[in-house]
Each structure stands twice: as structure tokens, then as C-alpha cells.
Amino acid sequence: MAEKHHGAAIGAAGRAPAADRADAIRNVVLVGHSGAGKTTLVEQLLVATGTIQRMGRVEDGTTVSDFDEIEVRQQRSVNLSVAPMVHNGIKINLLDTPGYADFVGDLRAGLRAADAALFVVSATDGVDGLTRMLWEECSQVGMPRAVVITKIDHQRADFDQALAECQDVFGEGVAPLYLPVVTNGHVAGLIGLLSQKFYNYATGTRTEREPGAEYEDRIEEYRGALIEGIIQESEDESLMDRYLSGEAIDTKVLIDDLEKAVARGNFYPVLASGLGVGAQEILEGITQGFPSPLEHPLPEITTLDGKPVTVKACDPDGPLVAEVVKTTSDPYVGRISLVRVFSGTLRPDMTVHVSGHGLADRGHEDHDVDERIGTLTCPLGKQQRAIAKGAPGDIVAVAKLARAETGDTLSEPERPLLMTAWTMPEPLLPVAIRARSKADEDKLSQGLARLVAEDPTLRLENNAETRQLVLWCMGEAHTDVLLDRLAKRHGVEVERVPLRVPLRETFGGRCQAMGRNVKQTGGHGQYAICHLEVEPLPSGGGFEFVDKIVGGVVPRQFIPSVEKGVRAQMERGVLAGYPMVDVRVTLYDGKAHSVDSSDMAFQIAGSLALKEAAAKVATLLLEPVDEIAVLVADDHVGAVMSDLSSRRGRVLGTEPVGTGRTLVKAEVPQLEITRYAIDLRSMSHGTGTFQRTFLRYEPLPSHLTDKVTAED
Template sequence: MRFPLALRAGAALDNEPTTREADVAERNTGGAVGAAGRAPTADRADAIRNVVLVGHSGAGKTTLVEQLLAATGTIQRPGRVEDGNTVSDFDEVEVRQQRSVNLAVAPLVHNGIKINLLDTPGYADFVGDLRAGLRAADAALFVVSAAEGIDGLTQMLWEECSRVGMPRAVVITKIDHQRANFDEALASCQDVFGDGVAPLYLPVITNGHVNGLIGLLTQKFYNYATGDRSEKEPGAEYETQIEEHRGVLIEGIIQESEDESLMERYLEGDPIDTKVLIEDLEKAVARGSFYPVLCTGIGVGAHELLELVTQGFPSPLEHPMPEITDLSGKPVNGIVCDPEGPLVAEVVKTTSDPYVGRISLVRVFSGTLRPDMTVHVSGHGLADRGHEDHDLDERIGTLTCPLGKHQRACAKGVAGDIVAVAKLSRAETGDTLSEVERPLLMTSWEMPDPLLPVAIRARSKADEDKLSQALGRLVAEDPTLRLENNAETRQLVLWCMGEAHTDVLLDRLAKRHGVEVERIELRVPLRETFGGRCQAMGRNVKQTGGHGQYAICHLEVEPLPSGGGFEFVDKIVGGVVPRQFIPSVEKGVRAQMERGVVAGYPMVDVRVTLYDGKAHSVDSSDMAFQIAGQLALKEAASKVPTLLLEPVDELAVLVADDYVGSVMSDLSSRRGRVLGTEPVGTGRTLVKAEVPELEITRYAIDLRSMSHGTGTFQRTFLRYEPLPPNLASKVTATE
């Protein structure tokens, strides 16, 4: 791996305009330009770079992608493809809502290296697509706006990349914005991201206009004032600024060096050869322990960034292979990123096209994927969310490289590359593609739990007929979506990541699948129980002239402790109720308990004792005693109070220390009981509490607002507890 040529002392510079079209494109890509009908190609893994762009909404990720595409001649100007659509925001929802909500890949070629730029959504609601981008990439580019700073989600993702050792760099965008402050943005990056963050270039801004960049290692000024990139010596007025930042950069590089003598030499004032510094810098970036900072503006910085990506970031060969097993779960070792090796690929994103059908975005980790080949589909362990496990063979269709709405045909996808696959009708996001003769399974990446329940119903009978199929397609595309058909509340519930996620799903149902639905109030599954002991009689006597019904049973009911379930006790003596009809009474009681006796919720924690009754030799029957048991339970409900029970969950809320007080106060206001707190890592605290489910149906939204996007939580059902009388009366009144 080599570091950016622009950082090397005496490096030759490409002084051609970065926006020149056909000739620049042909030169940069070696003939494999990304025009609408032609796709960038790669035959070797070491000629590929997979880079995921991470940052909050509005940081400029999509704009940066388009700037790099234009700089390599892949598109003619930022923001446009041939049909006038934006490069990344091609989904119909993105066009209408003017925001990125999907993982999008933009392939380009620079100096013979194919770069797959993975543009991710900047909203926490779409963190599933963001995690998919992290899985498919070998390095991460954190995009920070010089005008807006860093949000909590970006900080959390930086920490996540740190845990897995992913190489990273930082790009400060919008340095030409009227509110931009590069120094403040840089200081914020160093404060939030920690040690090892240092700039490689400084912007030169005059009267709000970016004239160029100063390379701190080469101490050269790269002039963009005329629109073309040229090199010259920086003026004396920049000497102090260069020395200040250059000293910090060199010290950071030396601290990461394996040569311990460098620090002694540096402290003694000996000059360190730039070549040595660059070599140590390369190793530190590859290890994920040093994070260079670059900057971009309109027409500025694309060249430097492309050089960093192609020569500073690792290729797929240098990225650790995810864990691979056979279908029995036995680890499979020895598979590496080799186009000639066994096929191992993973579906990282699934979308639907109204004309082509299902399209799967696939990262090839080993082997070579070719059009029309038959592959084995394995995965993926999300059955609890409505995603069925797969173990089947499928024949794939054409392979393409997507760019906006264009699907540009490509001949193959080699190990390390990312391609789009058509006609995988069963494969879903997270599934593994492997050889039919040797089925394999990749350990799936961690997927966040959807914690916002939204109840919906079809708007019309025609919509109801199409709803099931449309929801099935949405579930196949989105592993963060969980579909629940609640038998207790008789509601169809979508478990989503947040309000924006919900809006996008309902928009797609309406516009893409032609299914109109409406939100309805979510019903929390309550329970009923008796508030005391009593005796009741169930009398089912009907004489109609023919075969009638005759069954009388006397029951005693009493509540059990929470979690006691149901007990049926037989105390019949003397055969007053024939033995064959005693199970009938129990069956009728159980049926009435399922339907409830007050508000229509199932009854729990009850002991029912059958102690007396009467029967008729002709008119008594199984059904007669079932009905008698039901009537007795209803009569008991009229004699003693019945209680409504609400489910109580244990919440584990992980939040930054600054928001612990607000979170604890909010949980208390939700009738919660805070159990305690414990520190987790640096600057984060885990708050545990018991909270009624009625109070946390929208907690996913409220916590995000309270914690500025940094808080997460998990919920686990604990038990049922009596609902306060004032709330119980409201529930009863609405039933």
C-alpha cells in the first residue's frame, strides 16, 4: 500500500482540470469510464477500494460522491446523470423527500483503481443500511460539515469502527460555506474522535473563497484559484500555521511508528526524512490507528481525496474476512479474498425495481460471480422479524454496476468487488451466496432491533387483498423491519426504527406497491384477573320440547399471585356432576378466560374450583357444561372487582453521561422504577428501569430527542401488574 502521491516529496502532479470530461475520464480510468452504458471493471482485488461514507444528514456525503464522480469523468457534472436524476438519491421516496434513505453504491475508477463509494443515510432511523455499508466496505470516510459539526450518531459509529479496527479518514466538507469554520471543525473532530486525528492539508481561504490547499508534509501550495490545479511554494504568511499543524502531524506519525528511535531523534531536533514519515503513516492508516483529515469544497479537494482513497486505504486483500461456517455451523478456515477461490458473497442490500424486479447488492468476498450461474442461498437467522431462513439454490440473472437509476452491465464480480444481481427472487439482505457443491454461511452483521410499534390497517378491501404481498416485499428488502400480526389485539403492527423509517415504509406501500394504509391507535395487550374470592353459579337450562340443555355448576374463583397462571380444581363428590362433564366445565372456563369478562382481554392468575352442580340424564351434554362454566365465570365477575393488568418491561438504556439525569427523570415520569446505573466504557452509562409498556410505545422517538441521537435501549418483558384505577377506567370505557 502506498500513500497519496500528493504527499510525497517531489511527486509529479496531475495539473489537468478535475472537471474536464472525456479526455480526463479516459485517462483516469484507463479506458474503463463510468459512462451511462459502460461500467468500471476490476480483475484483481488489489485494484479495488470499497469505501463507506459516514456522517449525519446534511454533512454533504451525496454531494461529495457526485463531486468525485465528476472529477473522474464518470458523470459530466455533480448532481446529474444523463437522464437528469441525481446519482445517489434515485429512490422515488428520496426524490420526493429530498433526503437519502438507502445505501447507494457509486463505482468509479481513478488511476487504474476501481473505487466503490458506499453512500449511507444520515438518519438514525436507517442505521440498518449504514451497518450494511460498514459490512461491505474495507475503510470508512467520515464526512463532517465545516458549517454544522458532528452529531451523536456519527460519534457512535466512529466508536463502532474503532472496536473492529476499521481504517478511517475524515473529510471536512463545505469549507467554502459562508458559515464554515475549518479550525473549529478540525478541533471538534480531534475532541470527539480522539487521538490520531490530524490534518494532511490546510485550506487557503480569502474573502470566503477557497483558493487552494497546503500540503503539510510536502509544504506545497496546491492552487485552485484559476479552476486548474497547480503547485507552488506557499507564502511566508502561512509559515506559522504550517509549522504548528505540521509539528502535530509529525508527532502523531512518530508515536505510531514501530521505530522507537524516531521520537528521540525528533526531540533532539534531527530532521526526519519525509519518506520515512510517509511509510510509517501508511502502516498506521492500515492498522486503523491514525486518521488523516482532508477538506473539500466546490471544485477543491477531490484530487487529494481520490489519491488518499486509491493509495492510502487498504484493498480487500488487507481486510479481515468475516467468519465463515458450513451449514452445520462448523468454522471453515483458509478462505481468502481470491478470485480463483470458492465463491462466498453476501447480499448487503435488497431493492425492488418496478421493471426489473428484485435487485440484490452483493459484496463478493471470495471467488468470482458470473451472470446466469446457479448459486446456493443460505441465511439468515431473522425469523423472529418475519424473514424466513433460506437453504436453496437460485440462478442469478445479469450483473450490473448501479449508478443512480442506471444499471450498467458488467461481465463478472471478482473477490473484493460489489455488484448488483438481478432475479434473485428468494435471497434477502444478509443472505450468503456460495457454490451449489459447497454451501457456506457467513456470520451476519449485528442488526439493531426495531423498537417503534406502529399499528396499521388497509384503507379498503382492494388494499387489504394486496397488503400481505406488499408487506412481504418490504420485509425482504429491510432487515430492520419486523412484521407482527398480533392475535391478541387483532392488529397488524410494523416494528420500525423511528418516525422517518415509518414514513418511508408507508410511502413505499402507497407509491411503489399501490397499497393505501392508515395508522390506527396501538393497543397494548392487557390482561384481566379477579380482585378477590367469590362463589358463582352457571345455570344453562333450556327446554324446547325436544332434546334440551341442562347443566348447572357451582364455582369458587380466587386470584393467584402474579405469574401464577391458571389452576382448575375438581372437588366434586357424590357424582353430582358426572365425571365425563368435569373437563367440559374446565374447557368452558378456559374459553371464557381467553375472551375476558370485562374489557375483552385474556384472564390470568386465577384458580377456579368446581365444588357442586347438577346434571340431567338426557339433556346434559359436553356443550351444555361448557356454556355453564362460561356463565359461572361471568357471574363471578359481577360479584367481585376485576382488575386490568398491564405488561411491564425491563428497560436497559445506554446513554451518554450528559443525559443520564434527563433519562432517569423521564423514566420516573412514565411510572417507571429506576433500578440503578452502571458505567459502560468511557462517557456512557447504562440505566436500568422497570416501565409499563403503555408508557414506552413511542420511547424510541423520545429517547432519541432527549439524547440528541446518542441513546439506545433494549426492552425485555418482565410481568403483568395492576393498571392504576384511573387508567383502567379509561380503557374499560373505550372497549
Template sequence: MAEKSSGSAVGAAGRAPAADRAAAIRNVVLVGHSGAGKTTLVEQLLAATGTIQRPGRVEDGNTVSDFDEVEVRQQRSVNLAVAPLTHNGIKINLIDTPGYADFVGDLRAGLRAADAALFVVSASDGVDGLTQMLWEECSQVGMPRAVVITKIDHQRANFEEALATCQEIFGDGVAPLYLPVITNGHVNGLIGLLTQKFYNYATGARTEKEPGAGYETQIEEHRGSLIEGIIQESEDESLMDRYLAGEPIDVKVLIEDLEKAVERGSFYPVVCTGLGVGTHEVLEVITQGFPSPLEHPMPEITDLSGKPVQGVTCDPDGPLVAEVVKTTSDPYVGRISLVRVFSGTLRPDMTVHVSGHGLADRGHEDHDVDERIGTLSCPLGKQQRPMPKGVAGDIVAVAKLARAETGDTLSDVERPLLMTSWTMPDPLLPVAIRAKSKADEDKLAQALSRLVAEDPTLRLENNAETKQLVLWCMGEAHTDVLLDRLSKRYGVEVERIDLRVPLRETFGGRCQAMGRNVKQTGGHGQYAICHIEVEPLPSGGGFEFVDKIVGGVVPRQFIPSVEKGVRAQMERGVVAGYPMVDVRVTLYDGKAHSVDSSDMAFQIAGQLALKEAASKVPTLLLEPVDELSVLVADEHVGSVMSDLSSRRGRVLGTEPVGTGRTLVRAEVPQLEITRYAIDLRSMSHGTGTFTRSFLRYEPLPPNLATKMAATG
């Protein structure tokens, strides 16, 4: 692609297309593991186009692409960030994403906002499991992709090995466009495999000349594979026959077919970069090979009743349809919403309709409101450059959207619309916290509500049973970032505490008991005697109350009082303070007094009767058991199954899912999987995922029951 002249990106009339039209926009997400060099590549591209003075330039204490205070302190990207630049009349929105599995929510938001993806792979570290999973996600939706092998000037770099790894893991269609020229550990430039030209970067400026001797064999090997791959993707069926017959194929024809194959997502060119090398080639792949928003399929759109809406396209003059892909809070300017405009035009100070899908279990409620937006800006690190409008296909930062949250749709007030939301991963790591002081407690609720608005992968739970505040997070790194933001951004100090798993109690056998509540206090006394029989029910049986009173020994109006007292005592538990379940209580006898009996007297008698029953038969502590579905690569199935067994789990079975993966189904006590999100990631090298759902309660083993009863 870079083999073309720089004028190849201009329109047919010989001038660059208007920068405010969708045809002149490229939205590109950078994907890769932490340390692969995504942020460095962004900065190199910004510097190569003159957007910034030089890579790594520090502004306000941080680089232009890492703007979050956590990123500055921890020296790692934990947020989605957009860096816009212009090359040959094309506006490119580079979407830098985190390289940690904990922040896969931002990764998927970046995929939603983009029309193509650059997979960034380090020449010294290879491909991790998360990158492989995201490649497969892109394959499922046909997203155009290219691979950038970075750090080819690193002392441990091995371009050929990194290329072979990418071809093995990513599959067919992955082929290099260039080969690095390395002399004494220093990268001097690149050899274009189609043009067979040497692009020399040794002097700092890119110059073109013939490659030196000694590269013929290497060029011939890779060039032949590249040409064959391009011809296989060509729409010209005669091209392969001509090539096999020995007819030379014009380079211009090959480049045109290559660009078409990349644009439709069936061919994946590989470009390599190092310090000051390869940026021009990456920019040419983006501008000439990647599609504009016009070619990207529109997400499903409905009206607010859920009826599909047809005919909405990427047209600046069409109905407004935009989506909030990221929400952040700035201590000085307030909430900033990063918005991808899919249709229509967004202008400052206009009123829009905000439609939210709602994730009630995570603290996000459905909303359906009109809001007036503030200024529009072009984000670059902490800089916010004013924009007069945001057209279809572009990404803009919007100020003062107080109600809109990540995943919400912005549309015309007169024609409210809703976009189908992207898949959001479930947070599966519970972390219990509490405020360190009364002052922190007063500020905690508001701070957490802001974090929830920013991060749809966070779920907030106020557990009424355990009286604990629980953050459901994606992993340990996600937890650290959230607590860091609470402290540094909102001034709220919290501490982690041991997570309590809600247990239950039940009776271990049948018995009869009496509740006697007889007191004289000078005036009206209390008089209530009830005889009950208790027996356990099967798991999930709940509670049954049976009335077998004969002859009115307990007046009819007081029978519900006994049941009420029994239920109240069951809620409080009779041994360790946990609610009691799966019990049948039969009231079969009792006594009453014409003056001193009352509703409250019989409620207390019912409670006393249940307590006495607990002293006559063993009581059991029950623990919640979840059903787990664990998806892992085949090579990790053995270790996962062994680990589940060590957690007192029962493996129910396995089944293959696709190629090279297995789904393991098991039943595991909740007490054993509070940190399973972390442990599975370690066992599977970051590639394993799981879902969990409550199944039933089962008796705790005696040794654990004794321990839990003592701490209950």
C-alpha cells in the same frame, strides 16, 4: 498522501494493476450525519474522475447517487447506494449511506461491505451523536478511517473549530494533512503540511506552488503535530530519537509510514473539501492509504451445519462466498441484490446456493435453496452498467435473485457456505396500520412481504390478540419512508390507527358463584348446574382448575366440560374483553340430568359461573410491564431517569459502561413507551439506545383502568 506524484499508485512494474484483481479495488463507506455532504462529495469525486460530467447532474429526475423515489421527493438519502469510479488504475466503490439514525441498518450494511470508512463532517455543523457511535463501532473492529471536513467554503464554516471537534470526539490519531487557503470567503486551494506546498485550485485546474507569506506559524503548528503523530505510529523505533535530535526526516519516509498507519487503522488523516477543492486529495487518501480487500479480515465462515471453515481468502479463484448487503425492488427490472463478493468469482447466469440466517420474528424465514442469477451490473444511480463478472473484493448488482434477502450468503452449489451475519438493530417503534379500502387490503400482504425482504430492520406483526397489523420500525422517518413506498411504489394506501396494548383481567378477591344452564326446548333440553369458587393467583400464576366433586353430583365425563367452558370465558374476558389470567377455579358442587345434561350444557354452565363471579367481586385490569435497559451518555442520565419516572416507571439502578456512558435499568408499563424510540432520541440528541423485554403484568391504576374498560 497527495504529496506523492500521481504515478505513485501504480504497481512496482510501473503500470497500474489489473482492474479485475482485489489489489486494485477499494471499498469505502461514507459515514456522517444528514446534511454533512456525503452525497455531494460522492458526486464531486465522480465528476473529478470523469465518471459523470459534473456534480449534481440530473438523470431520470434524480442525481446519480440518490436513486430511490423517496429520496427524490424528500431530497434526502434514505438508502445505501454504491457509486464506482476509477482513479490511477484503482477501482473505488463509494458506498453512500443515510445520515439518519432510523436507517442505521443500511449504515451497518455499508460497514460490512466496506474495507475502510470516510467520516464526513460539515465545517459548519460539526459531529452528531450517531457519527460518534459509528466511529466507536469502527474502532472496535479496527477499520481504517479518514475524516473529510466538507463545506469549508460555507459562510458559517470554521475549519479550525471543526478540526478541534473531530480531535476531541474521535480521539488520538486524528490529524490534518492539509490546511485550506481562504481569501475573502473563497477557498483558493490547500497547503500540504508535509510538503509545505500550496495546491492552487483557483483556475479550476490543480497547480502546485509555494505558499504565500503569513502561513508560516499555522503550518509550523499543525505540521509538527502531524509529524509527531506519524512518527509515534512508525515501526522504525529510531525515527523519534532522530526527530527529537533535530534531524530532518525525509518526506518520503513520513508518507510511507503514514500510509501504513492509515491502512492498519491506527492513524486518521483529515482532508478538507469545498466547491471544486480537495477531491484529488481525497482520492489519493483512498487509493494510497486505504487497504485493498486483500488486507481486510474475512468475516467468520461456516458450513451449513455451523462448523467453522478455515482457509477462505479474498481470491478470485477460491470458493465462491458472497453476501447480499442490500435488496431493492425496481418496478421495471424486479428485485436487485447488491452483493459484496468476498471470495471466488460471480458470473452471469450461474447457479448459486442461497443460505439465509433467518429472522423469523421479523418475517424472514431460514432458507436453503439454489438459484440461477441473472445479469451482473455496476450500479450508479438508476444506471446499471453490465459487468462480465464480479471478482473477489468487488461489489456488484445481481438481478433475478427471487429468494435471496439482505444478509444472505451466496456460495457454490457443490460447497454451500454461510457467513456470520452482522449485528442488526432491533426495531422498537410499533405503528399500527390498516388498509384504506378492500382493494388496498388485497394488495397489502404482497407489498409488505417485499418491504420486509428489502429491509431487515422492519418487523411485521399480525397481533392475533388486538387484531392489529403492526409495523415495528426504527423511528418516525423510517415509518414515513415505508408508508411512502407502500403508496407510491406498490399503489397501496394505508392509514395509521391507535396502537392497542394487550391488557389482561383478573379477580380482585375470592368468591363463590353458580352457573345454571337449565332449558327445555321440546326435545332434549339443557341441564347443567355447577358451583365454583374463584380466587386470584400471584402474578404469573396462570390458571388452575381444581376438581373437588364428591359423590358424582357432576358426572366425571362433564368435569372437563366445565373447565373448557371456564377457559373459553377467560379468553373472552368478563369485563372489558381482555383475557383473564392468574386465577384458580375450584369446582366443588353441581347437578346433572340423566337425559338433558351434555358436554355443551356444562361448558355453558362454566361460562355463566365465571360471569356471575365477576359480578360479586371486583375485577382488575392488568397492564404489561417491560424491563428497559437504556444506554445514554452521562450528561443525559438525569433527564432520562426523570422521564422514566414520569412514565410510571421504576428505576432499578445505573451502572457505568465504558467511558462517558451509563446503563439505566427500569421497569416501565408498555402503555407508556409506545413512542419511546422517538422520545429517547430527542432527549439524548440521537445517542441513546435501549432494549426492552416483557417482564410481567401488573394492575392498572384505577383512573386508567376505568378509561381502558370503557374503550375495551
């Protein structure tokens, strides 16, 4: 990998920030919609800590966070990336996540690796639906959170409106730590509500002074709510009474209680940021107000056979427990694993045990192997800076883990352990592909294997029925990135093809038919005649073969041959090449020859009889029907129900889920929901989700039957 740093020059002689103690680490994941300013915020903090010298894209178009070739071309984040820095002796690992719903897998990986989440909300755009959903997700697991309102220097910025929206959407416990001071349309600085100081940025460097008298009322209004919110979470029960009686509470006491309130996940301070404004305040908020890895409860840990194991968090001498939170492939150095160390100490060249993650149904191999790791590095953009160890609580990059994939657990070979996997969203957009050339076909399986190793939200399916290779993706943007990566990184060109839904065939009525296979050539000929009666069975009835032969007109040894021929023809179909189901076939008559009859002759006769029956009676195509459960905001329920009806769906009912959300249940043909993941996202402004379960097969409408048979 190139040693040149892309995005800016590294300060402090390019040294990697070291972390020896877990209490001197802060792992923070940035969460927010695309365009909210997460990547810009990362760069501001890197500049403020002297990690890099300047912000912005350089000649090759990269930044510290967006250095992947796809991110460079599209100028948007599509990967989880980490930016380490040091402030006042505290190492901060900022995990920058994509702001698109398609890449929620990377976002959830960031939540797993972090000890707190910083929600990034634009002062110009407010809170979107995806951010609201992720806030609820963090709330369910008790993740400590804070909010930073960005772009406060934008001409359309409205800090008060954005703050009010955060308080309305995120609920109680949201309170600002700083208030922007705007003079003549420009942000002059910030007022610290705890310190009651004005931090002036008007000259380009931060200076401190007392705020003017004109801000007293505003400070008093917001400061009172802030202090009450903090001391409500205080362990000192007398603090509220002392405050309400008019006693001035020491600022250090408030800051200590602020960290405890945030760590409990019940209080959410709000910070502010603009270009050249707020970086120092955010760094202080992270180092003084966010919990360390010591305060992060460990996920459930078991032995490989499922027995619970108690492990002390961040014990440097304890058993090694680490997790791969992101896997990438570099064309020069191979696979690189981003690893969060929860216990023990990771060292270069040590041997670790790799335990699998339970996603075998998506094409991800479950692992139970020992591997020797390579060097340990501290990543920043494209640069990997060697470090001596991975301390407990830290996030490091590991080279040469050839088998480990995202979600795998690393532990000691003599004591293999397994961490409970985090929940990964189900990919619901099927995309059928094929290699563009024979050369691409030869490389396709290897390229796809690497994509699967990197991305646990991708599911790979080789559909035996439709004979198609199907990628199950999170959405259109996810698909584009996967195919782009397959072409540019792995040198495999593919093209999309129309997705085939696995249909079925059945008979529409009862009829009788004869299969005649009589051929006389030199030597032994073929002689087999069978008379069949076919009739449909109820849905789900499968296949029944009934023997009603009397008098040995078909010898007993050839009756299984007739059934075998019928079954083979049912697999091939009689109308459009789809398997036939829900049929009863009765063999009631036939003829045989003492010399020319054979097993194969009666197999062919049985097959011919079934095809003749299809020519006599209507043959129906059956389509698979799924039961789907759509979870959307109440505002979108009407649009979703109307859309489902337009897809030949039957709405079964609705039920409220929590506050402001509704679950809509319906039965919908699979043919109508192949692109529902994209359409639902559009209808619900990115907030809707759904699950699907196969239900049964139903007759395909005649106009669609004609279309399918014409295509086939």
C-alpha cells in the same frame, strides 16, 4: 430499468469501471449526519474522475446517490447506494449512507461492505451525537477511518474549530493532511503537510507552487504532529529516532507508513473539501492511504451446520463467498441485490447457493436454496452497466435473485457456506396498520413481504391477541418511508390505527358463583348447573382448576367439560375482552340430568358461572411491564430519569458505561413506551438507545381501567 443516467452524463462512453485485482480496489463507506455533505462529496469525486460531467440535480430532481422516488421527493438520502469510479488505475466504490438514525441498518450494511470509513464532518456544524456513536462502533470492530471536513468554503465555516472538535471527540490519532488557505473570505487552496506544497484553486483549476513564508509556522506546527502520528505506527522502529534527531524523512516512506497506520485503525488523517476544492486530494488520500480488500479480515465463515471454515481473503480461485448487503425492488426488472464478493469470482448466469441470515423472528425467511443469478452490473444512480464478472473484493449488483435477502450469503451449491451476520439494531417503534380497502387487503401481504426482504431492520408482527398487524420500525422517518414505499412502489394503501397493548384480566377477590344452563325444548334439552369458587393467584400463577365434587352431583365425565367452558371464557375475558390469568377455580357443587345433561351443556354452565363471578367481585385489568435499559450520554441522564418517572416507571439504578455514557435501568408499563423510540431520540439529540424485555403483569390504575373499558 431505464438506461438514461439520472443526475449527470456519464463520461468515458458510459463504460463500467473494471476491477480484476483486489489490490486495485478501495471500498469506502461515507458516514455522517444528514446535511454534512456526503452526497455532494460523492458527486464532486465523480466529476473529478470524469465519471460524470457535472454536479447537481437535473430536471427530474435526482442525483447520482439520491435517485429513489422517496429521496427525490424528500431531497434526502434514505438508502445505501454505491458510486464506482476510477482514479490512477484504482477502482473506488463509494458507499453513500443515510444520515438519519432511523436508517442505521443501511449504514451498518455499508460498514460491512466497506474496508474503510470516511467520516464526513461539516465545517459549519461539527460532530453530532450520531456520528460520535458510529465512530465508537467502528472503533469496536477496528474499522480503518479517516475524516473529511466539508463545506470549508461556507461563509460560516471554521475549519480549525471543526478539526479541534474531531480531535476532542474522536481522540488521539486525528491529524490533518491538508490545511485550507482562506483569502478574503474565499478558499484559495490547500497546503499539503506531507508534500509541503500549496495547491492553488483560485483560478478554478488546481495548480501547484511553494507556500508563502507566512504559512511556515502553521505548517511546522501541524506537520510535526502528523509525522509523529504516522511513524508511531511504522514497522521501522528507528524512524522515530531519526526524525527526532532532525533527519528529513522521505515523503514516499511517510505515505507508505500512512496507509499502514490507517489500515491498523489507530491513525485517522483529516482531509478538507469545498465546492471545487479538495477532490483530487481526497482521491489521492483514498487510493494511497486507505487499505485494499486484501487487508480486510473476513467475517467468520462456517458450513451450514456451524463448522468453521478457513477462507483466504480475495482469492479469485478460492471458494465463492459473497454477501447481499442491500436488496431493492425495481418495478421494471424486479429484485436487485447489491453484493460484496469476499472470495472467489461471481459470474453471470452461474448457480449459487443462498444461505439464510438468522432473522426469522422478524419475518425474514431463513434460506437454504440454490438460485441462478442473472446479469452482473456496476450500478451508478439509476443506471446498471453490465460487467463480465464480480472480482473478489468488488461490489456488484446482481439481478434475478428471487429468494435472497439482505444479509444472505452466496456460495457454491456443492459447498454451501454461511458468513456470520452483522448486528442489526432492534426496531422498537410499533406501528399498527390496516388496509384501506378490500383491494389493498388482497395485495397487502405481498407488498409487506417485499418490504421485509429489502429491509432487515423491519419486523412484521401479526398479533393474535390484539388482532392487529404491527410494523416494528426504527423511528417515525423509517415508518413514513416504509408506508410511502408500500403505496408508491407496491400499490398498497394502508392507514395507521391506534396500537392496542395486550392486557390481561384477573379477579380482585374471592367469591362464589353459579352457572345455570337449563333449557327445555322439543326433544333433548340442556341441563347443567355448576357452583364455582374463584380466587386470584399471585402474579404469574397462571390457572388452576380444582375438583371438589363429592357424591357424583356432577358426573365425572362432565367435570372436564366445566373446566373447558371456564378456560374458553377466560380466553374471551369478562371485562374488556382480554384473556384472564392468575385465577384458581374450584368446582364444589352442581346438578345434572340423566337425559338432558351433555358435554356442551356443562361447558356453557362453566362459562356462565365465571361471568357471574365477574359481576359479584371486582375484576382487574393487568398491564404488561417491561424492564428497559437506556444508554445515554451523561448530559441527558437527568432528563431521561425524570421522563421515565413521568411514565409511571420505577428507576432501578444507573451504571457508567465507558467514557461519558450511562446505562439507566427501569421498569415501565408498555402502555407508556409505545412511542419511546421517538421521545428518547428527541431527549438525547439522537444519541440515546434502549432495549426492552417483558417482565410481568401488574394491575392497571383505576383511572386508566375506566378509559380502556370505555374504548372497548
